[in-house]
Amino acid sequence: MRLCTLCQKERAVLKRPKTGQQICRNCFYAVFETEVHNTIQENELFKRGDKVAIAASGGKDSTVLAHVMTTLNERYGYGLDLFLLSVDEGITGYRDDSLETVKRNEQQYKIPLKIVSYEELYGWSMDAIVKEIGMKNNCTFCGVFRRQALDRGAALLQVDHIVTGHNADDIAETVLMNILRGDFSRLQRCTAIRTATNETIPRSKPFKYTYEKEIVMYAYFKKLDYFSTECIYSPNAYRGYARAFLKDLESIRPSAIMDIIHSGEAWESKIEVKVNTPVDGRVIVGSCERCGYMSSNKLCKACVLLEGLNKGLPKLAIGNSTKYKREQDKRDASARARVCDPATPSGRSPS
């Protein structure tokens, strides 16, 4: 029998992905939870009495996050008021099933659940969007819509903070992606644990340093109930390269994921990125003139996408595809200046 490297008492039952140490179940829970606690403490993510929404998809990351947040809140007396917040994108066979998981979590952890759907917020479900625009670019819609949906749900719940289940693998992968596609401004902020501007509700990632494999392991040993299907519309080829590369790196040196995050943190912009332009020393927060959501342009990104969808020109706001701009010109000359402005994505490498 091999003894646990950490306690030297119990039988080692697993090889810890992050360190390769052979440890027992209880020591695994202990190091896993301690690291999350350290992350929360070191970054002063919450204040006593904060209302915190856990973005819950029903997948492994958010299910384990809900469990760990509940556990740590009790153990260390954070004094947080926790909520589960789910977004229903309207993807048959994926989200409807995973929402059942979230509903069970509500019972298990006795945390109130709020579900907001694309259908009610935007009048379009993802299934309907995919039917309209096909598989290419649908993640653009989903990403923009989800971001707003979470904010709106959080506003309805009147929470002070949103936590998401993004893990160390996600962050390391994003660092690599941003280098490969030359997105310098995102590279400077993608490792930040907290994203906040004056207007949006702060978001943070308590699993920033938590390995995906360990999240799965934790759920497995704790027998947590989660939904494990990948989004049926998801795969993005380019991100796939970065993901495969990261997995290979991890197999060569298990600390590689942490090492990449460490690198990324060294480049973090120390200056808070100003989303809003200061006028006379005061920051004037722009808001979308259609929906009121924070936006530096006249229309927020979601409303631009929606306008395209509703006009039957869904690709309007995705790239700066001249063809679609030209068609738009023809149909609606007056709306052009207003709509095309925000359409230039920042994610492009200057050629």
Next chain:
Amino acid sequence: MCSIEEEIQTGDAETPSIRSRRRLVVEGLCHKCKQSPPVVDMKRVMYCKTCFKESVVYRFRGNLMRATKIADGAKALVAFSGGASSRLLLHLLSEFHEPDPSNLRKKRKFSDVLICHVDQSAVLGGEDKEAEVRRIGEKSGFPYLHIPLESIFSNDDGSDGGALVPVGFDLADTVTLKMVHRVTSTLSPVARLRRSIHGLGKMTAKEDLLHHFTMRALLNTARKEGCNVLILGDNATRMAIRILALTSKGGGFGLPIEVAGDTDWFEGLVVARPLRDVLSKEVAVYNQYTDLDTVVMPALTTAMPAKSSIDRMTEEFLVGLQRDFPMTVNTVVRTAAKVTSEHRAKTVMRCPMCGGPIQDGTNDWRSGHTVSQLLSHAPSSDTTSEALSSTSNTHPCSTSCACAPTVNPESTSTSCCTPADQPINIIPYLCYPCQNICRDAQEFGATAAKKGIDDATVILPAYVGEEITMRKGREWMKKEIEEFLIDEED
């Protein structure tokens, strides 16, 4: 969880239609001169032979002329491995150094140029190729210096500086590497070099240490020869690989030094990389068109599977991606060139192993986010070190020590009996990526020790130990006088 939070942009910029529209293209002719048929396709721009060569020369000269940190009339040391990039570097530099026939009074950028070849054959083999490297180097007309890599184990005057050797390994302990400085003459410099590389176990660590040693040998030589500039042949593809690999090894903090076209980080020396925007494909094509002969030297992972090391894996990944997205290398290099870190801050120390900057708070960061010991029931470090000294049986004053009677009496420079030579855990004194190297060594050494192989363990050159001792001394001094120092902010 879906990690797509923002819009995604894939390689739209790569499409040929967008790129070619930017240039006035005459179908079937060179995109630049529009006269001769093209023979090279670079990122979908087509050049004829003459225009292609001109463009490489133009970028090389431009990079050197823009390198403001290089003073006019500087004395330059050129690193020459014999490989394709450094061969091209040598060729371009000898053209660059030639007096301008139309203006003979015009001053040259460099007063002198020396070639330095660091001979890695003690580790990599290929001794038979050294003569060929020398022949090519000497053909250039510049003075040729042959520096065996093992020279880093000697003092500047060539005398034996001893080495840092480990004192026992514990399999449970992956966070310490206790070493002690020994003046020993039992191992030849070549044997020490081999043990330091092969005692690491993992290819990633071996490649990194070999790189650091080579840089050290080049910097030492440059200083010894009174040079002001060290010119390296890193090309764009190699830089992009290095950027991704270094990022993956936790070296983001020092990255700005590694990608700079010219940097004065290395005290008293500027390190320049004038080929930093020439692709490895362009190097190969240029050499082919100009009949530049090269020497193929095996690397540590030559012909090994992609997963044998992080650098090797990264090369495979990036070169493959470059084929599908021809802007990849340039994008990576350009992005990394914008990256900044606080490596210039006053508090930043230099790593005794690689000479790179050490980020503040590295040790806390690692222990806080990767908990590898439990406080309540940790195998306390005291018992571990006791166990170490009792089992390893290598009291500081055993046979190989200077104060032991059997060893040569002339090496009395440093004796391990002074308190400064107590075993010291070197890991906390290193920069983050070098800590990773030593953790590999620790792991490998522990496994080897368990199997009863004790000559497989890593040893390090004496300078690593000396620099740690010096730093410890300075830290102690600073602590002693701290209350008497006036803070500038006050």
Next chain:
Amino acid sequence: MGLTIHLQFSGGMELLFNNEKEKTVTLPDTFTPALATLKDLLPWMRDNLLSERAELFMQGDTVRPGILVLINDADWELEGELEYVLKDDDTIVFISTLHGG
């Protein structure tokens, strides 16, 4: 008489081909002049000339990324890559730009 092709190897490629830097080959009659392409030549080279592991030379039906091909001194990307139709007396150069070659 079949097609005659001059092959050259450098940058480490020669290590995969018996350490020969140059080799002139006469292709068998299965290579029909005016029809046979580089796509046919690569597997033939792999099966008849290669002395080291095939994956160091080819990936799928083309050369491994990082190996540069010049056809009569011109970048093969300008010559149609695999679709290039072999001509008698062609010179084809293979150069490795890889470290881990």
